Amino acid sequence: MPVKTQVYNKQNNINQYTLSNKSGNLVVKIIDYGATITHILTPDKTGQTRDVVLGWDDLDGYFGERGRNPFFGAAIGRCGNRIIDGNFQLNGQTYLLALNNGPNALHGGIEGFDKKKWNLLKETDQSITLGLVSKDEEEGYPGQLAVEITYSVTEDNELRLEYLAKLSDNQLIDTIVNLTNHSYFNLNGCTNDNELDVLNHKVLMKAQNYLEINDSFQPTGRILSTKTDTQVMDFATKDGEELHTIGERINQVMPNGYDHCYVIETNEQNYNIKGNPLIQESVVVVNSPLTGITLTFSTTEPGFQFYTGNNVSSAQVTKTSQSLTPTTLKKNSGFCLEAQRFPNAINENNWRKQVVLSPKQTYNQTTVYKFGLK
Incomplete structure (x- = not known):
């Protein structure tokens, strides 16, 4: 179906783009503020349409401080996740970043890509490409960087995100890049009080390793197996075994719930700025027994x-696409699957190849969220 474009906020010149496949079983809405996914609409097992991402009804919500808007649906950059102590060295020079997460720099800084107005670069019947130019020294990062994200929907009910980033032609210095999307999913749909958390969601993961973190959520540099200790990190099961739910062991995880980087690729020889040329299929499958989505x-x-949305609180509410009367959200009202390079990779010798971008190189990433019924 052709992309539908409408004014989302006239005062700030913000547009909303609606993508849908021919069947109408997947409708995705995106605004050009923060290249933010505001809605994902898909039918449940009864045929009722559910909006399965958290967000806001108006721009004021997305403009809000992080305490009110915890990056709902936003594009994250220039470097997602945490950089320890907000600094790194590159080619003998030390770069200092703003600290906005205790002792860490988080999600690109105080005004990261989530708080920028993006430009529409291209449009097809089922896709849009949004672009942004990040200036040299913006938020402390070196080099002027051009970024593109293509959002597309398919007839297989997939939302595909394809990222591309390059240093501008006249740039002669290296930079670092780690892009992701910060959508909070709730496959229950949040239509009533019984659907406001994701603790009932069943999870299957192929990933069987994760990064160890300390009490400040800083990676220690160690990759651990999910099979060790209490196995609270393990969501991989054998055929015929009952899947674990998000809430089943959440109180045993530090603190409040899951906020961990799971490792898909453990072979350091495959770490590079281009990413894996082949998509890792079905890395995670999540199901809501309530809706079947x-x-x-x-x-x-x-x-x-x-x-697992550990910091979602009463500062956030449902959208009218979820419940006509705004309902207060709470801890664990959504979960995120943020595809990315490792947090603090630039400060770990074995990982830094994942994030260092040199002139004439291209950063690439493809991530797919596919919706269906069980």
């Missing part, structure tokens, strides 16, 4: 952050 997550990235 299933999300299948695939990506070219070496890892992904699994986050």
Whole structure:
């Protein structure tokens, strides 16, 4: 179906783009503020349409401080996740970033890509491409960087995100890049009080390793197996075994719930700025027994952050596409699958190849969220 474009906020010149496949079983809405996914609409097992991502009804919500808007649906960059102590060295020079997450720099800084107005570069019947130019020294990052994200829907009910980033032609210095999307999914749909958390969601993961973190959520540099210790990190099961739910062991995880980078690619020889040329299929499958809606997550990235909305609170509410009367959200009202390079990769010798972008190189990533019924 042709892309539908409408004014989302006239005062700030923000547009909303609606993508849908021919069957109408997948409708995705995106605004050019933060290249943000605002709605994902798909039918449940009864045929009722559910909006399965958290967000806001108006721009004021997305403009809000992080305490009110925890990056709902936003494009994250120039470097997603945490950089320890907000600094790194590259080619003998130290770069200092703003600290916006305790002792860490998080998700690109105080005004990262999530707070920028993006430009529409291209449009087809089922896709849009949004672009952004990040200036040299913006948020402390070196080099002027051009970024593109193509959002497309397919007849297989997939939402595909394809990322591309290059240093501008006149740039002669290296930079670092780690892009992702920060959508919070709730496959229950949030239509009433019984659907406001994701603790009932069943999860199957292929990834059987994760990055160890300390009490400040900083990676220690160690890759651990999910099979060790209490196995609270393990969502891989054998055929015929009952799947684990998000809530089943969440109180045993530090603190409040899951906020960990799971590792898909453990072979350091495959770490590079181009990413994996072949998409890793069905890395995670999540299902809501309540609605029957299933999300299948695939990506070219070496890892992904699994986050269970531990900081969602009464500062956030449902959208009118979820419940006509705004209903207060709470901790664990959504989960995130943020495809990415490893957090703090630039400060780990064995990982830094994942994020260092040199002139004439291209950063690439493809991530797919596929929706269906079980």
